[in-house]
Amino acid sequence: MQNILIIGAGKGGYALLKLIEEADYLQVKAVVDIDENALGMQYAKKQHIPTYTDWKHLLKSDIQIIIDVTGRKEVFLELLSNRPATAVIIPGEIANLIVTLLEEKNKFIQVLDNKNTTQELIFNSVEEGMIGIDENGIVNFFNKSASKMTQVTIEDAIGEHIYNVIAQSELPRVFEAGQTELNKELILESGTKIVTSRYPMINEEGQKIGAFAVFKDITEVVQLAEEITNLTEIQTMLEAIIQSSDDAISVVDEEGKGILINPAYSRITGLKEEEVIGKPATADISDGESIHLKVLQTRKPIRGVNIRVGKEKKDVIVNVAPILVNDRLKGSVGVIHDMTEMRSLMKELDQARTLIRNLEFSFSFEDIVGKSETIQFAINQAKLAASVPVTVLLRGEVGSGKELFAHAIHSASNRKFKQFIRVNCSSQEEHLLERELFGYEDGEVSYPGLFDEANMGTIFLDEVGELTIRTQAKLLRVLRENAIVRVGGTTPVPVDVRLIAASYFNLEKLMREGAFREDFYFQLSRMPIHVPALRERKQDLPDIANHLLVKLNKEFGRNIEGFTKSAMESLLLYDWPGNLRELENVISRAMIFLEAQDRIIEEHHLPKSILSISDEVQEEVQLGTLAEQMDVMEKKVLLNALRVCEGNKSQTAKKLNISLRTLYYKLEKYNLD
Template sequence: MKDIISRYIKHDAKGEFCLSGETQVIKDGFELMSGAVMNADGYIFLLDGERRVVSGYDAAEGILMENIAGAALDLHPDDSKAQQTIELYGEDGQAAETRLYFYKPGKSDGLDKEYYLGTVLLKDCSESFAFDTLARIFGGMIKYWENTRKYGDEYNFLLRCLDAVDEGISVVDEAGRLVFVNNSCCRIIDIPREELIGKRIDILSRTKPLLTEVLKGGKSIIDVEYFLNVRNKMVHLINSGYPVFDENGGIKGAIDIFRGIERSTKLASTIAGYQASFKFSDIVGQSSIIKEKIRLAKIFAASSENILIQGESGTGKELFAQSIHNHSHRRSEPFIAINCANFPNELIDSELFGYEEGAFTGAQKGGRQGKFELANGGTIFLDEIGEMQLHLQAKLLRVVETKSITRIGGNRPINVDVRIIAATNRDLEDMVNSGKFRKDLYYRLRVHYIGIPSLKERKEDILVLAEHFVKKLNRKMQKNVKGIEAEAKEILINHDWPGNLRELENTIASALFICEGDYITKQHLKMESMVGMDDSAIMNKSLLKRVNRQMVLDALKHTRGNKKKAAELLGVSRPTIYRILKG
């Protein structure tokens, strides 16, 4: 029976069920099939045009336990499936309808079953046999079709999900042939899907593919930096490869998940906090000189040229650098700051340019990206550029000229798109004249120049800044100081402020910390005048008596245990902090 029916039912090009041959063939052959139908193991009925059972066959009536001849099959009112209609198309172009019905036995013998029946309406058949029902065989086919469609929908949905992710995904079989790639994979390596499927990855790439190692070793390789050479194009990736096993533990293939190095670098920069937080609105001042510097900086921010910022220590050079970055088109990209004076000569090289695995003893496995790679697409702030040694200046010059870096221990250039903002408190022009700074690098960095004025050059901003620091530090210290008394203001205006903004902020912080009234007085400012004195000089001052153990403990609480910052907050030296804690 199965073989006979299979001759007349097949799939079309779209995967739909269709009737093979003329519908008349099925009609004429029905009588020849009746013997097989009579003995078939399943629900098989012949219905008339009104869906009444014309005859019930042995197996069907045995299962239903009743004579169903003359019974009517109705659409089940409570089941949405019963209302479903599926169109079938025969080779003759005639359409047929397949409907789903339910039959419920009518005997009162306790049976509470409903039988699922699939029927097909054959066009142009005689009125007495408008419905030919092969309930089990054809109904099963409909159920199979429904399941196939369901799983097909789920499969297509899964593919759409994989295409929606930003990471590249590729899957290979045990022979290393690509069986699946998502849209991001094609975008990242710039090859269309049809040119990838079926290709062996070891032939496709000139470099050894990661999945080749995964297939060979049967172990996952996670988050490794990788260079893929496809069609003479080098693609810089972060890869993870995972083996896929069958039920017996044999390797059936592998899956590769990767992203471009630029996205990984941006993500790492975000996690590491490599973002600029200050904007031009954070630069406090009403003097014409500071307003002019802000105006120039905003103009320079619109370009991608390098900028040199020069000014005394504590004038806010990084504040300007961050503001420029946040005002530029690179604002959503990393901002990475590095102080060139904070690293010994043997470390600053690897810090800036990175290194390959095995470049030196203790080198991190897999190598490490340098600050220029991390800043790719954004801005790198080189503070105290005047402290950079000449051999590093030569390397930096090559980066500026070629827009690429080469890691220590490597020979492969890595392209970087980075804007450099350099800052110094030294006179670089004098250093150039004395041979301590490369002239060519100096002019490469000084495309735009901003000279930040010292605090003594903008005295009209001192009180504005002082009041700003009172408000800012009130929140930080959970204080409620209302302002600064007139005599204290006079002291602030007349001070030279060699430490500039940093010194002023520390002075206000120290005064605010010991102030127990509503206003900072001149007595509160005396502590800052002692900064830089040795302990013996400070110990002779009666003011030290006011710095008690509890104040030190409070300062440590505010600075989260940082004794250096606590000392700055109190306006005393760090050894004094230790002495008070001991005593």
């Protein structure tokens, strides 16, 4: 151990003191400076090294090295004449040079450490395994990926012979041969299948100093290849199924051009592949319009359409559905049934069509838009009704959204996976409605009705106020006994059906007039819910309009972004006697007449009938075409008649002296049904 005396504790002495502390074979015996507050003096005191202001009494035989960093020549000469014979004096210039060299050395060491750390991070971050050996086959490099694949820790691998780590390794052979080997397959003892590349390591003098291997786990790649093979087999099998199907199948791409037909299609239409593949979807139509093009436009399936196809103009029934991959339209597939083969299956087809139609329409409470107190109160009541098996009576004006509430209640109930069937109580005669609801018996044959079809599900009776007293009595029995009696039969048939009714009528007035059974009314109205008219919650109109805009954009294939301020003000000023249906009709009509480049609905796009909010606008309406003015007037007459007859469509038709069928046509025309 060499004892050192440092004379001068300024910046140079301080730096020298810190460097000497890092050496195990050097020891600072004392630090001297005339300034006790010098940087080196303060540091020495913290390290419990003796400090002095005079050095003369410290020149003893136990001091081997004296370092003068005062920078004063007279101090150095005095030290030189008084030093012990065994001591070496190092002047300040040399001391500073030593400090500089030591600092540069530390910097280089730090740089090398940083480079090594960076290299280790890189090598340990890559997915490929890496392993290296020296000329004796000893492992000197082993990264984390190699450890993961071989299931050998880095600590257990480094310093071991390669055969102790990977018994079947070829690295020693590659070292001896001095030749590179690329993409060789190998199965490790861990069971991992790898592909490896091996390289000899040769220095600048051409000497072999080791070998290195890079390898990658290909287990997942092999599995993926097997899956691709399976998919190919599945595709081949599907093509074989399509080709062997007795049903004619045609497929078009997103542009409506044919890409696939099967032999059954050629048999029915008489068209060969070269007449269809790559041709427009209308190539096979002889009478009617292409259902493929309709489906591509709406992105919705269309079923049970009668058209004529092929050279012989055969009558067929077509079912077409869109092909959606990750919600992207890729084309459509159509199945064609020859009508000559379908006559015996018409009844089953009608039932299937009814089932599909009911399954397609599914709405939830999220589809009911509005934040006003009136609509939120109705929604909260409906949510409560959905949680308990109680009969619900929905009250509200025509077009206010009663059917939407019925759908939402069903979707939120424990019956949501079963049927939801809507029945328009005003659209059929009494005996036909009862046969449809309860089924009928003809001799020994029994035909089921809608209650059978909706078992464990929900039936929505729309416009229940138009039911006859007799039908009311039969429905009351169903509610009380959970059983039906078929028309023409006598035996009760158990059913489990949730009943939701809706009416625009004043049912209390009908009870007083004897047109509605009191017991049936109280059985229905266990949970009455009032669905507010649009004019009662106009603050919701902007949100509703934008919600409808999203829906209609999808239907029409448009990208309309919103409304101008003046257009929205016009919508808010209108009273909306037709409620939500009328609003949807107005927006859809406006969108139809927009130019392809238009993105905003402006006030002049709206129908003139809703702009009559002042005398000035009234005068502008009078300048419209005769047909437009007559439509406005006819709509007002219909609405007025419906109000007078309290929504009773039969009475409305009689009052207007038109047939019930004509009334329904006109209500549908103006979106008032």
